[in-house]
Amino acid sequence: MKQLEKETDPKILQALLNxxxxxxxxxxxxxxxxxxxxxxxxxxxGVLRLLLRLDGERIIGCVPELGYLHRGYEKMAENMSYYEYxxxxxxxxxxxxxxxNVAYVLAVEKLAGIEAPKRAQYIRxxxxxxxxxxxxxxxxxxxxxxxxxxxxxxxxxxxxxxILDVWDIxxxxxxxxxxxxxxxxxxxxxxxxxAKAKWFIEQFEPYLAEVEQLLNTNRIFIERIDxxxxxxxxxxxxxxxxxxxxxxxxxEFDLRRNVPYLCYNEMDFNIPTYTEGDCLARYFLxxxxxxxxxxxxxxxxxxxxxxxxxANIPKKVLPHKDEVYSxxxxxxxxxxxxxxxxxxxxxxxxxxxxxxxxxxxxxxVSKGDxxxxxxxxxxxxxxxxxxxxxxxxxxxxxxxxxxxxxxxPIMGEAxx
Amino acid sequence: MDLKTLIPQKLKEEFPSTEFEVSEYRDxxxxxxxxxxxxxxxxxxxxxVDLEFVWCSDITAIxxxxxxxxxxxxYNIFSMKHNFxxxxxCDVDESDCSIDTVSSVWQAANWQERETYDMxxxxxxxxxxxxxxxxxxxxxxHPLRKDFPLMGIPGSLPLPKK
Numbered sequence: 001m002k003q004l005e006k007e008t009d010p011k012i013l014q015a016l017l018n019x020x021x022x023x024x025x026x027x028x029x030x031x032x033x034x035x036x037x038x039x040x041x042x043x044x045x046g047v048l049r050l051l052l053r054l055d056g057e058r059i060i061g062c063v064p065e066l067g068y069l070h071r072g073y074e075k076m077a078e079n080m081s082y083y084e085y086x087x088x089x090x091x092x093x094x095x096x097x098x099x100x101n102v103a104y105v106l107a108v109e110k111l112a113g114i115e116a117p118k119r120a121q122y123i124r125x126x127x128x129x130x131x132x133x134x135x136x137x138x139x140x141x142x143x144x145x146x147x148x149x150x151x152x153x154x155x156x157x158x159x160x161x162x163i164l165d166v167w168d169i170x171x172x173x174x175x176x177x178x179x180x181x182x183x184x185x186x187x188x189x190x191x192x193x194x195a196k197a198k199w200f201i202e203q204f205e206p207y208l209a210e211v212e213q214l215l216n217t218n219r220i221f222i223e224r225i226d227x228x229x230x231x232x233x234x235x236x237x238x239x240x241x242x243x244x245x246x247x248x249x250x251x252e253f254d255l256r257r258n259v260p261y262l263c264y265n266e267m268d269f270n271i272p273t274y275t276e277g278d279c280l281a282r283y284f285l286x287x288x289x290x291x292x293x294x295x296x297x298x299x300x301x302x303x304x305x306x307x308x309x310x311a312n313i314p315k316k317v318l319p320h321k322d323e324v325y326s327x328x329x330x331x332x333x334x335x336x337x338x339x340x341x342x343x344x345x346x347x348x349x350x351x352x353x354x355x356x357x358x359x360x361x362x363x364x365v366s367k368g369d370x371x372x373x374x375x376x377x378x379x380x381x382x383x384x385x386x387x388x389x390x391x392x393x394x395x396x397x398x399x400x401x402x403x404x405x406x407x408x409p410i411m412g413e414a415x416x
Numbered sequence: 417m418d419l420k421t422l423i424p425q426k427l428k429e430e431f432p433s434t435e436f437e438v439s440e441y442r443d444x445x446x447x448x449x450x451x452x453x454x455x456x457x458x459x460x461x462x463x464x465v466d467l468e469f470v471w472c473s474d475i476t477a478i479x480x481x482x483x484x485x486x487x488x489x490x491y492n493i494f495s496m497k498h499n500f501x502x503x504x505x506c507d508v509d510e511s512d513c514s515i516d517t518v519s520s521v522w523q524a525a526n527w528q529e530r531e532t533y534d535m536x537x538x539x540x541x542x543x544x545x546x547x548x549x550x551x552x553x554x555x556x557x558h559p560l561r562k563d564f565p566l567m568g569i570p571g572s573l574p575l576p577k578k
Contacts, residue, residue, distance in 0.1 A: 007577070009553045015545055067550035074535070075559055079566050110442055237470050237496070240524030251496075258499045347441045350492045350501065352473065363492060365478055378474040378492070386527045415550060 008036075008051070016051050016063050032060070037400065039068045045142065045404060046411030048385065057396050062389040066382075069415035077375035081341035082108050082182060083318065085375075090176040092377065093413040095138050096131035096356045098167065101180040106261060107351035107362035108182050112344035114316055120184040120309040121262045126197065126300045127170070127179065128262075128353070129293045133204075134163045135356035135408075136244075136286045136293075143283065143405035144215060147224045155211050162200045169193040182342065183317030184310035194301060201297050208294075212287055225279035229391040229403035236277065239390065240383035243358025245407050248285045249277035255354035266303070267296050279406035286408075316342045341370020350378075357381050357408060381414040419500050420445050423467065430460055444501060451489070451506035451515045458504070458521045461493065468497040472522035475529055477508075477536045481562040486510040487538055491518070514539040535560035 005013065016034060032055050039047040047068035053061030073092065077085050089104040090097035102124045109116065116124070141156035164174040170193040171179040171186060179186050215221050231241065236249040246253060254271045256264040272288035274281035311317050318337055319330040344366045352361030358380030365374035384407045391403050424438045424447065437448040449457065461469040471494040478488045485507035494501050508515055517540040519525040529540045531549040537558035540546055547553065554574060557564055 011547055011553050015547065067548075067552075070550040072559060075564075075566065078560075113442070235523075238523045240472060240522070240528075253496060258496075259501075348446075348503075349442050349444060350474070350503065359473065361473060361492070363474060363476060363490070374476075374478045376474065376476040376490075382527065382531075383524060386524065 012051065012063065012065065016053060016061055035397070039065075045409055047415075048404070048409060048411055050388070050400065052392075052397065052400065054397060057398075059392050059395055059397060059400065062392050062400075064385055064388055066385070066411075066415055069411045071416065073416045074375055074377060077372055079371065081338075081370045082112075082344075082372065083337065083342070086180065086182075087176065087178040090178055091412055092379065092416065093135070093355065093357060093360070093381070093410045094175070095410055096135040097175065097177050098127040098131040098179060099135075099353070099355045100360065101178060102128045102262075103351070103353045103355060103360045104362055105180045105182050106353060107349060107364055108342075108344070110351045111347065111349045111364050111366055112182070112316055112342055114183050114311055114313055116184045116311055117308050118263070118305050119188075119307045120311075122300055122304045123185050123189050123309065124180060125262050125264065125267075126189070126297060126304070127167070127177075129296045129300070130163050130166060130197065132293045132356040133290050133297075134160045136290050137163075139405075139408040140211070140283070140286055143402075143408070144221065146401045146405035147221060149215065149218055149221050152211055152214060155207070155214070159204060159207055162196075162204075166193055166196045166200060169196055181310065181318060183313060184308070188309045189304075194304070197297065198301050201294050201301070204294055205291070208287065208290055215283070222280065225283060225402050225406065227276075228279045228395060228399045229406060230276060230278040231387065231391055232277065233275075235390065236387070239387040241358075241387050242380045242383055243354070243356070244285050244289060245282055245384055245387075246358065247271065248274045248281040250275035255352060255359060259352075261351075261353055267299050269296050279402055282406045343368060343370055348374075352378065355380060357410060357413065358384065360413075377413075377416055379413040379416065381409040381411070382416075385409050385414055419467075419495075419498055423447070423461075423502065426464065426467070427457065427460075431457070444503060446503040446505060448505040448507075451508060454489075454504070454506055455516045455518055455521065458491070458493075458518045461502070462521055467495055469493045469495045469502060470522075471496055472518075472524045472528070473501075475518075475525055475532055477532050477538055477560075479536060479560065479562045484509070487513070487536060489515055489532065489538060493522075508538055513537060514541050516541050517543040519543060534558070537561065 035052045035054055038049040049065040051063045052059050073088055089100040092100045137156040137160045141153035144152035167177055168174050171177050233249045233251055236246050252271055252273050257271055269292045272285055274285055314333045319334055323330040324334045346368045348365040350363045352359045360380055361378035363376040364372050367373045392400050424436055427436050434449055439446045461467055473494050474492040476490050487508040489506050489508055491504040517529055532538055533546055534548040534551055
């Protein structure tokens with residue numbers, strides 16, 4: 001305890017102690033102790049640090065500490081143009097970079113009053129849904145690994161690898177894609193990429209069923225997470241719990257349905273919900289969401305229209321490089337956009353999409369020049385981690401790992 | 417009735433002595449008012465049966481650098497009943513850099529206000545646990561203020577204690 005007092009910030013220690021005042025640090029015969037978990041703990045999914053107060057093996061207090069991956073992306077956004085910031089959105093939720101790209105360009109387009117062509121919107125939906133599947137596969141795999149079922153991790157990552165291959169054909173990068181552009185996407189989706197996506201979706205469902213079978217018949221896995229980390233519907237809404245975690249509490253809330261963006265209102269899909277709000281419900285919900293996303297991807301591949309993938313607004317949308325090198329007008333516009341930015345009108349917007357972890361929003365304030373005056377990222381993981389103390393209190397210390405795995409936080413996004 | 421006219425009207429009825437500045441941009445409604453009634457307005461918007469703004473998406477602030485009221489605290493809230501997004505804004509001056517906390521209304525506001533405090537130095541009065549969110553406690557500056565340099569301040573982040 002002395003060691004902890006020395007190493008830990010007094011204010012953090014105080015916050016930990018405030019949850020119960022009758023506790024003294026000197027009383028060695030008390031069964032309570034403070035345990036530091038993370039930031040280097042492999043099961044905290046990154047650099048999340050938890051301070052746990054234990055009574056025996058039961059948790060009676062929990063204080064999460066964030067900021068170990070704080071890179072100041074909001075400050076950086078204020079000092080670079082709207083175009084320059086797109087690659088940085090990859091590094092927020094690094095498991096589904098495509099969804100972040102889509103969220104950011106949609107916010108900028110709303111601010112600048114641009115609408116992308118239909119084909120670009122379909123491609124964006126396609127990559128956002130593939131990103132959701134990839135993200136949920138990693139979430140399922142690492143969650144199962146956290147509670148001891150190691151095989152599943154290898155199976156789900158094998159599937160995710162195929163999605164990364166689709167992205168590789170689509171934009172030449174597997175992880176940090178930066179594929180979307182303001183007013184469209186970087187390049188048209190090649191037939192090979194669409195064919196690969198189609199192939200992936202067709203063979204994906206039997207594999208998912210296998211994964212499900214492997215886990216659902218695993219009694220240790222089910223008993224380990226059944227009834228653990230439950231939260232009520234009201235608390236979940238109040239705490240800002242979002243995305244799949246919120247839907248596992250029985251709230252049928254999905255921005256794709258409630259506030260449709262892109263062309264989601266043309267798609268036919270269900271919003272799976274569970275009422276228990278525990279780890280098991282969150283696990284079932286992610287499996288179901290993968291299926292729904294696969295359904296959406298199938299529809300997109302069937303319906304994707306032909307046409308341009310960039311809006312024809314020369315002063316706001318970067319021209320293609322071929323045109324820059326061969327045409328004078330395009331060269332001038334390219335020079336102006338790169339050097340002075342797209343100058344959206346004075347105003348402010350908030351735009352959110354249903355990212356793979358929940359409501360991913362961007363709040364942008366423009367003063368009419370090339371850089372945003374203010375850019376705020378509403379990250380779903382940040383709000384999900386906020387509910388963590390509520391979820392873990394009363395459970396065993398081994399359950400903490402399961403609960404963190406089930407809410408699927410990504411620290412790149414939570415710390416910005 | 418349309419929510420864009422209903423909300424300002426309801427607020428005017430509930431708070432007759434306050435001026436509400438209503439604006440709309442890109443189909444998003446923004447309401448600006450003085451900071452001392454923020455908790456009352458928020459709890460009214462949350463509890464009113466016709467509105468039910470139960471979802472607090474985001475709380476942040478804007479630093480206007482040279483303006484008289486230097487900061488604006490921004491609340492992005494959402495009504496799940498109507499699928500309607502609303503933005504509330506309150507000006508905060510640097511001389512009295514504080515505003516009442518709304519964490520009693522939405523628990524989600526707890527960390528969002530802590531983050532705003534960390535980044536802008538705006539104190540949230542009666543906040544249950546107002547500590548820095550990302551930066552270490554010893555850090556003296558507030559990084560998202562416009563007078564904080566982009567490259568940071570050398571020596572401002574101390575190495576961990578041995």
